[in-house]
Amino acid sequence: MLPFRIAMRFLASSKAQTALVVVGIAIGVSVQVFVGTLIDSLQESLIDRTVGGSPHVIVTSAEGDVIAEPGGVIAAVDGVKGVTATSVSADRPAFLLSGASTSSVLVRGWDIPQADLIYGMSESVYDGELPDGWELLVGRDLAEDVGITVGQGVEVSVTNGSRYSFTVSGLFDLKVSSVNLGWAVAPIGTVQSLFSLGSGVTSVEFQVDDVFAADAVDEEMSALLAGFPVQVDNWKEQNEQLLSGLQGQTASSLMIQVFVLAAVVIAIASVLAIKVVQKSRQIGILKAMGMTDRASSLVFLFEGLVLGAAGSVIGVSLGVGLLLSFVTFATNPDGSPLIDLYLDLRFVLGSGAVAVLAAALAAVIPARKSARLSPMEVIRNA
Numbered sequence: 001m002l003p004f005r006i007a008m009r010f011l012a013s014s015k016a017q018t019a020l021v022v023v024g025i026a027i028g029v030s031v032q033v034f035v036g037t038l039i040d041s042l043q044e045s046l047i048d049r050t051v052g053g054s055p056h057v058i059v060t061s062a063e064g065d066v067i068a069e070p071g072g073v074i075a076a077v078d079g080v081k082g083v084t085a086t087s088v089s090a091d092r093p094a095f096l097l098s099g100a101s102t103s104s105v106l107v108r109g110w111d112i113p114q115a116d117l118i119y120g121m122s123e124s125v126y127d128g129e130l131p132d133g134w135e136l137l138v139g140r141d142l143a144e145d146v147g148i149t150v151g152q153g154v155e156v157s158v159t160n161g162s163r164y165s166f167t168v169s170g171l172f173d174l175k176v177s178s179v180n181l182g183w184a185v186a187p188i189g190t191v192q193s194l195f196s197l198g199s200g201v202t203s204v205e206f207q208v209d210d211v212f213a214a215d216a217v218d219e220e221m222s223a224l225l226a227g228f229p230v231q232v233d234n235w236k237e238q239n240e241q242l243l244s245g246l247q248g249q250t251a252s253s254l255m256i257q258v259f260v261l262a263a264v265v266i267a268i269a270s271v272l273a274i275k276v277v278q279k280s281r282q283i284g285i286l287k288a289m290g291m292t293d294r295a296s297s298l299v300f301l302f303e304g305l306v307l308g309a310a311g312s313v314i315g316v317s318l319g320v321g322l323l324l325s326f327v328t329f330a331t332n333p334d335g336s337p338l339i340d341l342y343l344d345l346r347f348v349l350g351s352g353a354v355a356v357l358a359a360a361l362a363a364v365i366p367a368r369k370s371a372r373l374s375p376m377e378v379i380r381n382a
Contacts, residue, residue, distance in 0.1 A: 003298035006286070011303060018307070025311025026318055028260045029355045033319025033348055037341070038326070039253040044342045047211055051235045053120050053174065055087070055205035056214040057221065063229045066200040073204050073228060077221045085117035085207040090191045090200070095157040096138075096184055101146045105184040107156060109191025109201075118207045121172060121185065128170025131186050135169035139180030143171050156184070156194065164194055211235065257351075261358050297367040301360060304367075308359025312352035320348065 011018045059077075061067045070088050077083075090109035095102050112130050116122050121137070122130060128150035131137045136156075138148050148154065148168055155163045166186070173180060192198065208217050214234040222232045283296055323341060330338040 002291075003295045004302045007299045007302035007306065010299065011306060021307050022311045022314065025308060025355060025359065026315035028263055029312050029315025029351055030319035030322060032257050032260045032351045032355075033316055034322045034326075035256050036253050036347060036351065037319070037323055037343060038339070039250070040344060040347070041339050041342045043250070045340050048340070049175070051211055051239065053118070054235070055118055056208045056211055057083075057206040057217050057232065057234045059204040059206075059221065059225065059230050059232050060202065061229060062231045065202055066197060067202070067204065067230060068198075068200050070199075070201045070204050073225060073230060076224050076228065077206075080217060080220055080224070082208045082210060082213055082217050083206050084209050085114070087111060087114040087118050087205045088188060088201040089115070089203045089205055090188050090195070090197055091202045092158070092191065092195045094159075094184075094194075096136075096142070096146075097155040097157060097163070098146045098148055098152070102157075103142060103146055104182070105142070106182055107191055107194070108183055108185050109188035109194075110185060111188050115205075118205060119174070124172040124174050125170045126173055128168070131169040131190075133187065134164070134166050134190055135186065136166045137170050137172055137185040138168055139183050140171055140173040141177055141180035142182070142184075143168075145181070158195060261354065266362075293371040297371045300367040301363045304359045304361075304363025305356065308356040311359070312355045315355065316348055316352045319351075 059067070059073055067073060074086060074088075088111055092107050094105060094107045096105045110119075110121075112121070112132075116130075125137065126140070128137075136154065142148065148171075150168055150170055152168045154166050154168060156166055157163050172185070174183075186194075188201070192200070206217070206221075208214055215236050218232050218234040218237075225232065283291075283299075287293075287296060320343070323343065327337040327339065327341045332338055
């Protein structure tokens with residue numbers, strides 16, 4: 001195609017200028033990929049570390065603190081879209097006695113297999129195993145403070161003064177100091193017997209596939225449970241500051257990407273406009289030889305596309321390379337990455353595609369200028 005061949009010759013005739021524009025686009029795209037992916041990864045890491053291993057929607061009693069018939073609650077909300085895990089919990093404060101030490105703990109009774117889908121306890125147990133019967137799972141911080149070991153016998157003192165003997169089946173680490181220090185986990189049947197709850201529970205907990213849709217799931221469950229003496233809460237209501245911070249990060253990422261794209265468009269439009277002036281004599285001669293206005297416009301549109309495509313390929317490669325370098329060298333003291341990298345292929349490829357589109361749009365102005373160029377005027381000025 002003649003306009004394309006001419007465009008390539010124009011680009012080749014000004015190698016330094018062409019390279020400079022390509023490098024400029026590449027830097028813009030790499031910044032967009034790096035910053036956008038880094039902020040998205042930071043958000044994903046924060047969500048995973050704060051609410052990823054906890055319930056996103058919680059149903060509790062609106063009268064007292066015990067849900068007498070949790071089975072009815074679960075059946076009423078069965079089929080709500082987005083729910084990935086359901087668990088019941090029976091929680092009561094108590095005292096844990098080990099030797100001469102007495103520690104205040106929250107005894108959490110779970111259906112262990114169900115709760116494991118939400119809390120990932122099986123992965124957090126670093127010594128011993130999950131509890132069964134009259135056994136307890138104790139957090140790392142509490143175990144280290146008191147000197148508790150797996151297989152050791154301890155006692156749990158409840159509010160009426162009664163004491164019950166337990167065996168420590170394992171030690172867990174959920175990476176949250178307050179939880180590691182304050183939780184003691186046991187099978188739900190054991191805790192219900194310990195505190196005379198019968199078949200009652202203190203909460204029904206749900207995890208959803210899209211954490212940001214937890215409020216929508218909350219609304220749907222609230223409507224379905226309107227006839228039950230319960231209330232529904234979600235993590236977004238309980239973590240407003242975290243949610244505000246995440247929204248601020250998203251807004252800043254979008255602003256950076258907009259300014260980067262604006263810089264790319266201005267740079268390409270400026271260079272191609274200069275090229276129209278530089279190549280006006282050649283364009284005038286080509287038009288005098290029969291080149292149409294449309295064909296002369298296509299020359300500069302092709303230049304914009306080629307510059308955008310070359311800059312995007314290099315920029316995406318550079319951006320991904322910077323991300324891999326960041327997670328390799330920016331590490332925690334234990335050697336783990338400072339931020340877990342979540343590489344969204346659609347975002348990366350989309351950034352490159354947007355840069356190409358921006359380059360094509362930037363070429364429209366010089367292309368129109370070329371179309372209006374008069375051969376007679378060029379020859380007269382020459």
